[in-house]
Amino acid sequence: MKIHEYQGKALFRQSGVPVLEGIMAKTPDDAVAAYEKLGGKIAVVKAQIHAGGRGKGTIKDNADQRGVVVCKSADEVRAAAAALIGKTLVTIQTGEEGKVVNQIFVEAGCDIARELYLGIVVDRAAMKPVLMVSTEGGVEIETVAEETPELIFKEHFDPAVGLEAFQVRKLCKKLGITGAAAKAASKFMPAICRFFVDFDCSMCEINPLVITGDEQMVALDAKIDFDSNALFRHKDLLELRDLSEEEPSEVRASESGLSYVKLEGNIGCLVNGAGLAMSTMDIIKYHGGQPANFLDVGGGANAQQVTEAFRILLSDPNCKGVLVNIFGGIARCTTIASAIIEASKTVGFTVPLVVRLEGTEVEEGRKMLAESDVDIITATDITDAAEKIVAATK
Numbered sequence: 001m002k003i004h005e006y007q008g009k010a011l012f013r014q015s016g017v018p019v020l021e022g023i024m025a026k027t028p029d030d031a032v033a034a035y036e037k038l039g040g041k042i043a044v045v046k047a048q049i050h051a052g053g054r055g056k057g058t059i060k061d062n063a064d065q066r067g068v069v070v071c072k073s074a075d076e077v078r079a080a081a082a083a084l085i086g087k088t089l090v091t092i093q094t095g096e097e098g099k100v101v102n103q104i105f106v107e108a109g110c111d112i113a114r115e116l117y118l119g120i121v122v123d124r125a126a127m128k129p130v131l132m133v134s135t136e137g138g139v140e141i142e143t144v145a146e147e148t149p150e151l152i153f154k155e156h157f158d159p160a161v162g163l164e165a166f167q168v169r170k171l172c173k174k175l176g177i178t179g180a181a182a183k184a185a186s187k188f189m190p191a192i193c194r195f196f197v198d199f200d201c202s203m204c205e206i207n208p209l210v211i212t213g214d215e216q217m218v219a220l221d222a223k224i225d226f227d228s229n230a231l232f233r234h235k236d237l238l239e240l241r242d243l244s245e246e247e248p249s250e251v252r253a254s255e256s257g258l259s260y261v262k263l264e265g266n267i268g269c270l271v272n273g274a275g276l277a278m279s280t281m282d283i284i285k286y287h288g289g290q291p292a293n294f295l296d297v298g299g300g301a302n303a304q305q306v307t308e309a310f311r312i313l314l315s316d317p318n319c320k321g322v323l324v325n326i327f328g329g330i331a332r333c334t335t336i337a338s339a340i341i342e343a344s345k346t347v348g349f350t351v352p353l354v355v356r357l358e359g360t361e362v363e364e365g366r367k368m369l370a371e372s373d374v375d376i377i378t379a380t381d382i383t384d385a386a387e388k389i390v391a392a393t394k
C-alpha cells in the first residue's frame with residue numbers, strides 16, 4: 001500500500017526522521033493560508049500523487065506547469081495551487097494517462113547544499129533489508145544503477161538490531177560527509193532504518209535526501225510502500241489509503257479477497273495459488289504470449305469469487321482470451337466447473353476460454369464442462385493450455 005508524500009512525512013516526523021514544516025491543502029485558499037502559516041517566505045508547492053518524477057513532470061495540456069513549484073509570494077502559491085489541483089499530472093512514473101492531483105503539499109523552502117539519495121528495500125537473496133545511498137540524489141536512481149553503479153553504496157542490516165554506528169561511518173566516508181552533517185547522519189540513518197522495520201515497509205525512498213546549508217540532514221521527498229500482508233498489524237495505517245490512486249480493478253478484486261495485479265498483455269489468467277499463477281504467467285511468456293494480469297483466486301475459491309474474477313478479467317479491453325489454470329487441492333474441480341458455468345451465464349464469455357483442470361474431482365469437473373453449453377477449449381496440461389491460449393489470441 002502506497003501513501004502520499006505528506007502522509008509519509010508526518011510518519012517520519014513521529015519517528016525522529018527530520019523533515020521540513022509543511023501543510024497539505026485541497027484548495028488555492030487553503031494553500032495560501034498554509035503559506036502564511038509557514039512564515040510567508042519561500043515555500044514549495046508539491047502535487048500529491050502516488051508517483052515520483054513530479055519535479056520534471058508536467059500538467060496535461062499545460063506543458064510549462066511542473067508538479068513541484070518554488071514560490072516566493074502568496075500570489076505565486078495561489079497560482080501554483082490553481083494550476084495543479086484538479087489537473088492531471090504526467091510524469092515518467094505515471095504513464096501517458098497521468099494522475100489527477102487532488103491535493104498539494106505546501107512545504108517550507110529548503111536551503112539545499114547537497115542532494116543525496118537514500119532507499120531501503122528487502123533484499124530477498126540476503127534475507128535482510130538493505131540501505132542504499134548515493135551521491136547522485138535528485139536523479140533517476142535507475143539511471144545511476146545502470147550507468148554508474150559504483151556510486152551506489154549498500155549496507156544490509158539486521159531488522160532486530162537496526163543500522164549500526166560503524167555502518168553509518170562507512171557510508172558517510174563513501175558519501176564524503178563529515179563534521180556536523182556526519183553527526184546528523186548518525187541519527188538520520190538508523191532512524192529511517194528503524195522506521196522501515198517498525199512499519200513493515202516493502203520500500204522506502206528519499207530522493208533527494210538533503211544536506212542543508214547549516215549541515216543538517218532532511219528528507220525532502222518520501223516515497224513509501226507498506227507490505228500489504230503486514231497491514232493487519234498497522235490498522236491505523238489503513239486510514240492513509242487513498243483508493244482514488246489505485247487501479248479500480250485491483251481495488252474491486254481486493255474487496256472479493258482476490259489477489260489481482262493488472263499487467264500490459266492480452267491473455268487473462270485465472271489461477272488458484274500464487275505459485276501456480278506465477279508459473280502460468282511464465283509459461284504463457286515462454287510460448288510467446290503476454291499475460292494481461294496476475295490473478296490468484298486463492299486456495300479455497302468459491303463460485304462468487306470465480307464469477308467476480310471473470311468479471312474483472314473480461315472488463316479489461318486488452319483481454320483477448322482467458323486461461324483458467326486450476327489445481328483442485330482445497331477447492332474441488334467440480335466447484336470450479338460449476339463456477340465457470342455460472343459465470344458464463346451471468347458474465348457471458350466474449351473471448352476464447354482455455355481451461356485446464358487438475359486435482360480433486362477432476363473427472364466429474366471435466367464432465368460437467370463437457371456437458372454444459374459453455375464454449376470452452378479444454379487443455380490436458382499446462383503446456384497444452386499455454387499453447388492453445390497463445391494460438392487463440394494471436
Ligand code: ADP
Pocket residue numbers: 020044046051052053054055056068107108109110111115138207208220221222
Ligand atoms: P519528485 O521526486 O516527484 O520529482 P521531489 O519531492 O523529489 O519530487 O521534488 C523534486 C525536486 O524539487 C527536488 O529534487 C528538490 O530539488 C526540489 N524540492 C522539493 N521540495 C523542496 C523544498 N521543500 N525546498 C526546496 N526544493 C525542493
Ligand code: MG
Pocket residue numbers: 052053207208221
Ligand atoms: Mg523525489
